Amino acid sequence: MRLIDEVGNAASVAVSGHIRPDGDCVGSVMGLYLYLKKEMPEAEIDVYLDKPAEIFDCISHIEDIKLEFNTDKIYDVFIALDCADDRLGNARPLFEKAHKRINIDHHISNQGCGDVRIIEPDRSSTAELLYDLMAPEMLDVEIATALYIGIIHDTGVLRYSNTSPRTLQVASELIKFGFDFSDIIQKTFYEKTYVQTQIMGRAVLESVRFMHNRCIVSMVSRRMMDFYQVTPQDLDGIVNQLLSVKGVECAIFMYETGTLEYKVSMRSGGKVDVAAVAMRFGGGGHVRAAGCTMNGTYHDNINNLSIGIAEQLDLA
Ligand code: AMP
């Protein structure tokens, strides 16, 4: 299947992704935006997203993202990537009003939304899935760079178990365009600012293991974020660092988003299905990486999450 068959001869197309966009979200949204501009030069193509982290400034035309906009506009086609409509944030009304709504995602927790639903949970990333929906002859170095960033961010640089033979084939096709992939991996994935490193150190230092050391949890409060002058985007990678502790099967990281409100990220080594745990609290994700937003104190949230985790570890 080719995406262009679904987009047809639309005069206006918009692309968006989820709130607090991660690398796959930014890479796939920008990759598709650049692709559609090339495939449909006569059409009006727009891109909506929360402001991406500065590390993604290497993606061509990232400044085209519309941050402030009128939600009354009616597009012929609106494409929601890497999420269902409930995580589109401010762009959601535009999706709902569009004449044709297309949803492309790889989250197992997403039932799909809109008129055309392309949901493939076996895909490492939305970027990998998009590659197979694009006409290869229309790709260029800018589109390839964006898609490659999407793939490496959702696979931990082709390392997580969601990496399939197809993922590696797609990555191999993409690097043929000649961009400096080594530099991109370093600058967008591994490199951290000083304060990002400090807050990660603090979160690791204050982490606590429980359930016979098979789980680990840590938290960053609003006060800590103020102290280190960091934003939620600066907290990426902390939960993965916690999971790398020997013997840990499930890592939980939370940061305070409001009074008695936390954004929760979970990672699993494979034994625990963290998407199932997150779905109990209105969130979702993948078996080994999932998230949700929870209301309550830090300790209440740990207790509530622990019930679902303990059942899966046969500790309930
Ligand atoms: P995070 O821990 O926020 O990096 O998210 C891990 C994975 O779960 C990513 O694939 C997210 O897109 C997904 N995810 C996080 N929060 C939610 C949520 N509230 N609903 C659905 N999926 C989520």
Ligand code: MN
């Ligand atoms: Mn994502």
Ligand code: MN
């Ligand atoms: Mn993704």
